[in-house]
Amino acid sequence: MIQKTINKELKELLRDGRVRISLFIVLLLLGVAVWISSRQYQHNNRDYAAAKLSERAVWEGQGEKNPHSAAHYGTYAFKPKYPLSLIDQGVDKYIGTSIFLEAHKRNEAQFSAATDQTGLARFGDLTPDFILLFIIPLLIVLLGYNAFTKERELGTHSLLKSAGAKGWKIVLGKWTALFLPILTLTAVLLLLAGLLLSNLTDYGVFQWSSLAVMGLVYLLYYAVFTNLVLWVSHWAKRSGISLVISLSLWIVACLAAPKAASNIAEARHPYPTRQEFAANVIKDKDAGLDGHNPWSKQAKLLEEQVLKEYGVDSLQQLPFNFNAYLAQKGEEHEAEVYFKHYNYLKEQYENQSGTYRSLALLSPFLPARFLSMAIARTDYTTHWDFSDAAENYRIATQKFLNNNTAQNTTYGESGYKASAEFWQELPQFDYQPPALGQILANNRSNLTILGIWALFSFGLLFFTAKKI
């Protein structure tokens, strides 16, 4: 019975001109989206490699210079693109890709792509994730809204009943017939992307396991939609009503809930404005040690403490240059201030995530969205990870430079210049994104919510569909 239902439904779907056209359009769009994204991906990676190389050359070619001048001159950390960004661009468009690393200051990533685009960019891009997250669920609605209502409208409903068909068997048959084309479509796309990515060996580390997990997330997401659409079709009286209800579900889940969630999250846990943030940082910085001001109260305190520690009574007797030591201590204080304020931002974002999670009960789109970009390493958490790594590198760089001054100069000496070769000794910035296991562990709650959605919708469909 199940097999027969599947065969019949699939045949019917394939014979329907509308279905053929919509499948064809979705495939075409997917193809175009993958092609455009892969071009952009390669382009971005080329620019990234060139920028990184050139920046390092600028750093190494500074010539003889005072290390602290070099610290102010600074260097840049560039964010690479990861292979799966080909499928899901996530929030990459709204995040800067380069961080300026300089003395005394933690800078935010600059130059996001969205600020360099026209207002139209806010409508969204033609990328694979747009099709995977929005269009395919809509396709499920269009393919499945009349799965049961048509039986009633054509009168085949009573025929089925008289044949003694079991309710769950028909439901399972129809479910499989609806899910099969979607499964094929998704599998083809992901396989295509996988093959494309494994051929681009020069850049990033592509893992089939990440791609497979991503595929599973999408399939789970589609299963939820399939269940809901079939359930609605089972209960609705007419095809038209079924379509309107399923469509409303899609609108709420994919369009309205994310926007409403973003507004609620912002209203409840707002970020400070950029100027406020900067002002707060300055206030905290001023309250502590200033590496450029040896006359401040904090500097005097540090002086006494160091003198006591080394058992000497003047700064000249110290085995290192106290001014450079002071600079390093000031640097550490500033790093702490930034740590505190950026942690506040992170906390606010964590709170906002809580809002998103609670609204995910209204929308299976939200957990799928977050999981997909997390696995693609294009989510906000990955960006935080990168930004923290860049900050650690900045702190290490400052220490490296201040230590050089402290060891090579004496107290009161000025005009010291490090040799031209010295800059090469600074280790390069090397960033590794979090591994798949780590990402899944971080997203446990999203996985759970999506799982609950799947279980709940399966339950809804099969328990209520016992009788036809």
Add this chain to the structure above:
Amino acid sequence: MFRYNFKYESILLFRGRWIQVLNGLLILLFGFATYNGQQKTQKRKADIATINAEIQASDQNILKLLDSVEQGLQVNTRPWTVPNTPMAIGNYHPRVASKPPSDLSFLATGQSDMFTHFVKPTVSGDDLALNFSEMTSPVQLLFGSFDVAFVIIFLLPLLIIAFSYDVLSSERESGSLRLLAAQPISLYKWLMQKLALRFFWVVVITTVTVLLVFVANQVPVANNFSTILSFLAISLGYALFWFALAFAVNLWAESSAKNAVALLGLWVLFVLLIPSILNQLGSTLYPIPSRALMINEMRTIKAEATERQDDILDNYLRDHPEYAVNDTTQKRSFWHSYMASQNLVKKELEPVLLTYENQLQKQQQLLDNFTWLSPAIVVQGSMNQLADNGSESYEGYRNQVIAFAAEWRDHFLPMLYNNQAFSSEDYAGLPKFTYTPINNQSQSSVLLILLCSVSVVLGVGALRFYVSSAEKHSII
């Protein structure tokens, strides 16, 4: 016939709860969107008020410090921030250049969540260092805002589709169409009347709901009457477009289900696909050069400038003899050479920055040429404009700030090179920034585009009558 049609359809719409449901939904959607938007506007106003108050307090402090310095007293602040030098004022006591929200800012979030609303340009900072992007969670930018524009552009068409996709086909399916065909009215007219009636109710309900919701959310309606009127006109013009589509699809397609699928397909096409395809086309045809590479270029120019700082200062003074002549003490500080080389860096970077602006302008040009392809784009653009939150508004603001930054710099340069001190008398002469919204282009062209699309779509629908005789199936 028109009177009967109107009366009985209205009764049917009421009894079918169509009007009540539409009313309830619109109140809910507009209410939530307006409330959200107003909250954002309030926060923005409060932020600007806070920063202005801070500046006022710090200005009082400056005047006090200046007074002490002028009386020869010792002041207890860090030496380089004592406000009696032009560079101290220019760098540590900048003015706020803010972009206050317009009264109707809540209509469309536009780019306002991405860009900042106030910056403080300093003398030493170059224009590139002015960061105009706001600190927002990128997830928020990705999802967008539930604003009034979203309700109108995305949701209103879906409501219209849901209530008009089967106007003709349901009559055909229930068999009443044949009865109607026997009446002395042309099918075209009858269908027009039916949809016109629905449109009439949408107009009434939307207008009343919008006005009620606005008043409930303390929008100053009376002061912005004409803007709200153009907002309503554009929204209803957009609604009319979707009714026209429903009309055409009802005539061309056969069953209710086919109508619904076709209308939804068109919705996806106009609202989701055309905008994203156009955007993609723009950035593929006129790609913005890599910002990472721009950084490299900027760094090289700056490094070269630092090396030649002394030469640059000499050249600069040669170009600006007015500074060199008046300088009696010939004292040179860090700032003298810094400002001179900054000027040079700025000049050398100009062509680099221009490529970005040019590419963006080309993208915008392309979009402007094809915007008529989707009424959704047209309406979004015009809502952003009415709210003063669109890309052009922020570009205008950016240009005004950059002009102000130059004014601020130029105000202090003569003082710097003439080694003049800043005194309390100079305080009153400090440049001030006021934001002037860029002149809103008239909304009538938007309405014209909408009405043209409406007539094209109606024409396509009417064509059905000319081909029907040739085909097997007649409309009935």
